[in-house]
């Protein structure tokens with residue numbers, strides 16, 4: 001299986017320019033004819049750092065029918081691959097126009113035939129999301145015991161011909177609102193109990209580097225961020241499972257209103273307690289990272305049993 005992360009630096013609110021940037025990167029990448037899955041960052045074309053509903057309103061897209069979905073369908077058909085892209089969703093009004101509309105921070109996944117496979121709504125919101133988005137509908141379940149609810153807060157299930165997949169968006173891999181225990185590992189626990197061989201996270205992950213530090217060695221990853229991501233999958237590491245689990249972390253890079261993003265998109269494998277890294281993009285690099293999961297990973301970051 002071949003997967004790709006399109007890491008780039010969208011500008012907040014500059015949708016047409018952001019699309020042009022993404023197209024440009026794809027045109028300058030040798031995309032294999034047998035690519036299975038192309039993943040874009042969270043809120044890829046709208047940009048991420050909005051501070052209110054009023055601010056993001058002009059960029060909201062109706063459920064699986066806005067500009068991001070249209071783009072993803074075209075790209076899926078062109079490369080005959082699955083495409084997952086993050087976008088700011090507003091629900092379409094039902095037959096009763098007085099029914100309230102709801103906003104979500106979502107991803108849509110398209111099949112290689114151009115059909116909509118799944119719309120996922122971010123469950124664990126980051127501070128900025130809370131100003132405009134609601135939690136994904138299943139997100140109440142993490143406050144309940146398993147006995148009380150069978151709804152998981154994240155998606156884990158069949159995703160077309162990709163097979164069984166766990167999907168999340170950025171903060172989903174953190175403790176709920178940074179208040180639940182670190183070791184609750186809500187996201188990784190679901191991935192583990194669902195036995196999905198593939199995990200995919202679309203992200204706009206921030207970093208603590210200064211703008212100057214971010215621009216130094218742009219092709220080097222932010223190692224602290226990658227190490228943190230690996231740490232959030234600890235339950236899968238400790239399970240020491242024989243079957244490999246592949247994790248795709250598709251982040252954005254660049255800056256928005258003084259906020260720096262970590263780039264460093266990463267594809268890794270967890271197997272028998274060992275964590276290996278296939279490839280990592282640089283922290284300030286705009287590129288499409290293509291990884292063949294059947295090849296040997298480049299580095300081992302944690303040895304196994």
Ligand code: GLN
Pocket residue numbers: 042125126169170171172174203204205206207
């Ligand atoms: N905890 C993440 C961060 O620090 C969350 C950001 C997000 O959800 N986009 O970047």
